Amino acid sequence: MSYKVRLLATALASVGMALPALADDETITVGFATAQSGAMQAYDKPADEAAMIRIEEINAAGGLLGKQIQVVTADTKSDRAEGAKAGLSVLDQGADLVIVSCDYDFGAPAALAAQDAGIVSFFSCAESVKAGIQGVGPLSFSGSVLAPVQGAAMAEWAFKEKDAKTFYKLLDTWTVYNKGICDGFDWMMPKLEEQGAKLVGEDTFKNEDASIAAQITRIKALPEEPDAIMLCTMMPGGVSAVKQLRAAGINSMILNGSGMDGSYWLSAVPDLSNFYIPVQASIYGDDPNPDVKKFNEAYKAKTGADPSSQYVYPGYVAVDVWSKAVERAGTTEAEAVVAELEKMKDEPTLFGPRTFTSELHHQANARYLVVNVDKGKPGVVGEWTLSEPVPMEAILK
Template identity: 65%
Template sequence: MGRGKTWTAALALAVAVGLPAGAWAGNDTDDDIIVGFATGKSGILQAYDQPAEHAAKIRIEEINAAGGLLGKQIQIVDSDTKSDRNEGVKAGQAVVDEGADIVVVTCDYDYGAPAAGVAQDEGLISFFLCAEDVKAGIEGIGPYSFSASVLAAVQGATMAEWAYNKRDVKTGYVLVDTSVEYSKSVCYGFEWMFPKVGGKIVGKDGFQNADPSIASQITRIKSLPEVPDAIMLCTYNPGGASAVKQLRAAGIDSLILNGSSLDGSYWLAAVPGLSDFVVPVQGSIYGDDPDPKVEAFNKKFEAKYGARPGSQYAYPGYVLIDVWAKAVERAGTTETEAVVAELEKMREEPTLFGPRTFTDKLHHQNITTYKIVEATDGKFGYVDEWTISEPVPMEILFGGVQN
């Protein structure tokens, strides 16, 4: 039985043996508060999970140094999912068995859901490190599950509105990686917003992240009467770098837009001199963020781990500990229902990487201000920021534009 549930059993026992009800306060009778990380410390998700987990642990250190949470120190327990869904169940159970008060799970919904499901069954809060599919929350896991990042559809919608207004992009071609929900959701947002602002989608095609070639898709793009102003590429690495390389090698010089998953200079060597490639981010890792507090965090991260964050996906890890700890302090307990209630009261809650809002209908962000970074001559840099004109509707989050 998870610690989120044990307080009720403990209370019943207290009453049965004649102790006053106030003698039991669930998790708060423990000496420490425990955060369990059931994340990918190896395998394909390590590149996403570990920077976010490192950032989360920085926030935990800051809280502990300031006196702790509810006057207690936060302790950490870890288990490796090995970027495997089956191992995710084991990892989630392992941190629960070690007394976790909250279970932090992997960045991706598909891979993080097994551990999050364990937490839900045990009556514990789960927080996805940076999952951006709407199902990584109430809809796919249950009422105790949250994500610290911003919905993928918001990324696509941001790219659509920004490109139309700031780069005069009037025609777009959608190229979607159908291997995971994240990529499909990015394109849902673009396909919803781009026609709303006046853009025209001139074609759509799909591929799988593991496909060695997108030659047939490129042929269809080049067969269009006119080259589209932009390619909305919805994918992630390693397939993302391969797709970009093939597009440019085929002579397609259109502006390429993508979600946040292709932030980071670690892959740019695969496409030497890449330009006109744009992604939305929650903060810039490149030393040029307009908010000096973001760069101060980047330097703190580097001092602790020996390198700067590799992408913007470090930042949601910091955010999740920040908002959860605020909710615990306001609730005066780590008991699940009380903390969830405080999280769901948050409206534009300030964090280092932008405000967060949670409701009893949505445990994600369906609108935010994104920083815009662009690759020019093989280097990323901050160029702008943008807030979409309206939140992404729930029906778009769940299935995109219905034709």
């Protein structure tokens, strides 16, 4: 059924007119308007594969509302214009849910198409508040956790668990995601300063910068090396920044966001240590939840490879929470499903609880596992949940 027909059906239903079934009553359709080629494929493909695992589980258990879930796909080719076309394509194929790219900029065109059609969309793993109500509309959600939560959580954890007292902020200005990490850090720092912490300096760089020598010089000019550097960055420039910091003899604890999860880049910084990131679950075989280990095994059996980073997991969560909302609503109709999603408070999922409200279709708090890289080997060393959620004014900064 085309998205125009769905709009007509919604309009007629709103004035109380009965309509015959316009779609296949035997199936429910999930459309993936994601990158099957190009740069975004590295993020979208693993999340899509995790979402497919959840769909297969639901189908094996009898389906959703007693119906099997079928999947339709369209390739955004990691291009914004193609993203809009991909969104329209899966809508024309009858999508009841549209899964869009992990990044807000790349996923928004397809999500906006779904919003216009009156269909729920989920960004598989976007962590900007714009990937939801604020940037798309009330039918849009994300399966992941906001970037400001990551920055705030790592600062609070380092202060309370590692006794870090002096902090230095180093922001990569390339993406909204990077800025979001530091926004959360900025919100947390005054609270820590009241308890004895101190921000001893801050600086910026660009992801494509071949050298951050000037920034390193300013760090080394401090009276003492900071206990922790809040490095708000992501691939690929994040690898270069970490390598240069360590090559310059700066041994401070480096804190980062989830975007640096994964062991695939560690050979570029041999024997890296004292490097910490927050993750929703561990890909390293040491997650304290045995169900996560089972999922990792299932993922490898399906794909032939271990999960590459924690961004695999939000794809599973997106389908999981949407399907629960559909069951509770007794329909795939968007407004009813959104109403059930917005009732979710600490909803259990395999990768941590989820809460949605009428103001925020993201997570303002989350339980994170903390991964440390020690002599080139990553592993879980603790877990942390913020003492309070990040407020909207910090999220929308």
